[in-house]
Amino acid sequence: MTRTGQLPRALHPGAWWLWAIGLAVVAGRTTNPLLLALLLVVVGHVVVRRRTDAPWALSFRMYLIFGAVIVVLRVAFRIVLGGGQGEHILFTLPEIPLPDAAAGIRLFGPVAAEEILGGLYDGLQLATMVVCVGAANVLANPKRMLKAMPGALHEIGTSVVVALTVAPQLIESVQRVRRARRLRGARERGRRALRGILIPVLEDALARSLALAAAMASRGYGRTGPATGRARLTVGTLVIGGLLGIAVGLYGILDTGAPGYLGPPMLLTGTAVAMLGFALGGRGVRRTGYRPDHWRTGELLTVAAGLTAAALMHTASRTDSAVLFPALSPLSWPDVTLLPLLAVLAGLLPAYLSPPPPPTPAAGPPTPASAPDTAAPAAHPQHKEAAA
């Protein structure tokens, strides 16, 4: 490893996504709470060390909360729709009798330790996978990710970028109009009030999108190359078919119960078809990228860490499956063996081997102060809302 990999810079967003998918695969192959908890620590550590101060990078907490909600819901469902398996009854809730039509379903009743633990393990597994995906969202700039998309998908990518910018504008618009309504005394409630807000906001949004469309067209968005309609159809079919293949393949890998041919073979075929589509589509595109992200040592090491973790876990699921899926009856303290432990720890490498994030650019004063005057009062409507 050379020192050049350590200069602060943004990592290719694809690298973070591949790393996170690798770890999600690891989580998908075990319900061992110790391994899952360790994996959460690993992911959290990498996020804390490598995230920037960008707005999307501050949402990791949201994913953690979401994960916690999943765990709580899983356990709650096990208690409500108990099923009554397990010998170690912790406590008994009064059972609600159901009509015969609902035979097989039981509400409340005795709650066993096995059930709660089962819910906990399942919930933790799903929550960890969610957090892994969240980590990718937090670490990778979503807009750079769209820029890294193949040329054939450029138009879709731009639309998504525009949509992402429009959402905050819409919120700002709503806030501005709500405050303007206050200026008119706006005493009506319900549907009439909604109409008073919706109409100006929608008019505003429509006018804005027309202006944006004109601006984009005059700057060359959607310049058509020599591509014919038939060629575009071929490309579209190949790309969408390939992406479907990839989706099915990923499902096959993540779901241990799926038949073997749905796993890696499907994934490879899908990838190949999609690549072909992109290559064909990209040939007709006359467009370049400004300062594209490159695949360099840091990216390769990050991806390698994720893939290693997934591969080690795959091996471990053959040799140590009892460890990965701890038995609930009889109840026992979950074990941890070396191989799965190594798999989880492999995910930690990017925290040290990837380049650190670039320092935050000197951000100006926050929007309200420096934007044109309208933005200022619009930004904080809640202050006086209570008085209304």
Add this chain to the structure above:
Amino acid sequence: MIRFDQVGFTYHGAQTPTLTGVDLRIGEGELCLVAGRTGVGKSTLLGAVNGLVPRFTGGLLTGTVSVADRSTASAPPQEFAHLVGTVGQDPLAGFVTDTVEEELAYGMEQLAVPPATMRKRVEETLDLLGIADLRHRALRTLSGGQQQRVAIGSVLTAHPPVLVLDEPTSALDPTAAEEVLAAVLRLVHDLGTTVLIAEHRMERVLQYADRLLHLPGDGTVLDGTPAALMPALADADVAPPVVHLGRIAGWHPLPLSVRDARRHAPALRARLADHRPPAPRHSPAEPEPLLTARRITVTYGRTVAVREVDLTLHTGEVTALMGRNGSGKSSLLWALQGSGPRRSGTVTVSGSDGDPGHLPAHRARSLVGLVPQSAADLLYLQTVDAECAQSDQESDAAPGTCRALLDRLAPGVPGDRHPRDLSEGQRLALVLAIQLTAAPAVMLLDEPTRGLDYRAKRAFGRVVRDLAARGHSVVTATHDVEFVAATADRVTVLAEGETVADGPTADVVCSSPSLAPQVAKVLRPQPWLTPDQVAAALTPVEARP
């Protein structure tokens, strides 16, 4: 470079054509100013250059428009991206990406400029427009002037030989407008870019234009040098104050810039030496102020938008609130009205025991009315009559009150018209009438003159004076120094949320070159502000009515 051959254009469903028989030849490196009143087709003419008209607007275009010998009928606007760069009034509406650097590169990416060239051009453009220190900033956090320069930069990187600017300075304070125009001039001189620019505030651009295209409103285009066209146009509502002054003083040739006029000025100053401009209408002996604000502070997070500002408003007085974009003018107005956030400070209105900030919305607006910057936000019904009726109901006023006010402010607004279809001036009058229905003693106007041409601005100035004469106190936040000179009794200048100057209009604006109106610059050190004042002084006393 640009050719219009017998071009005519009619919007869908319109009775009369917007453009007829337009023949133009615009050569390389010319700076063309497009002038005319609101709604005469300036934007249509500009949009036709790269084919956005009619492809994005609908309507019927006859004749041919061609750029670099390519007809706009032959290809969509996308295929003209390397020839024509267009920048609109609202730069934020045209941004595709979210940071300065990516925005500059966007057009080049579409044109498949090689990455190495792109890097170079982005750096060059950052320097050319003086925005290198903003390169990583998010576009939404920039000030209006910075956004407009980025918007110009983002079309410049594609090196188009033609640049089309539709009112690029309408939202900007005088200094930011100067920056943007300086950047445009540099392009004309250094790169030989052909520039077509539409502008209402002629005083900002006229002196730099090589050529003037005037749209009188009948679909034709008058074409000539500013010096040749101006004498004929002085009555046509497109002449800046300096031209009016030249006509009043009988100068020949008519001056187009303050510099031209200064050469003639000594003689005029001698003629005016015995006269004084009329004293400010505000009498300081006013017993009780109408509104008193003490130590108003507005903060957003850790940013202080308004810092301990004191303001006293008297009956019959028009106060102008000036200051650069983002200096806290709007925040102060909203805080005074009570609908905006206020961290601390008090507002008292005479005749009421409550602070408008603590009263319910419908009572606050009967004390202090506010017309916000985007006035159309207040309108949501289908017709003018419906809006008026709704307003009477909201204000518990007698039916017909709002309509009567509207007829006083802007006579002859059709009642069955959709508010969106009114002209800027009429829409402003409608919103003002709606707010006046609640009979507030104090009226706050946020940037009312934006988008108004000279005639509409004069009419609006009369409305404001009339309100003051009827005992209201009017505050208007504005960047328009000529409007302030003609209308306001008093000027308050804000900078970074603090008051830096407060006093009679003549004292404040004459002491600062960036705030001084053209007449004041010409006749300095005498404190004349508008051509009308000079005209009144020069008219012999016995001849006055």
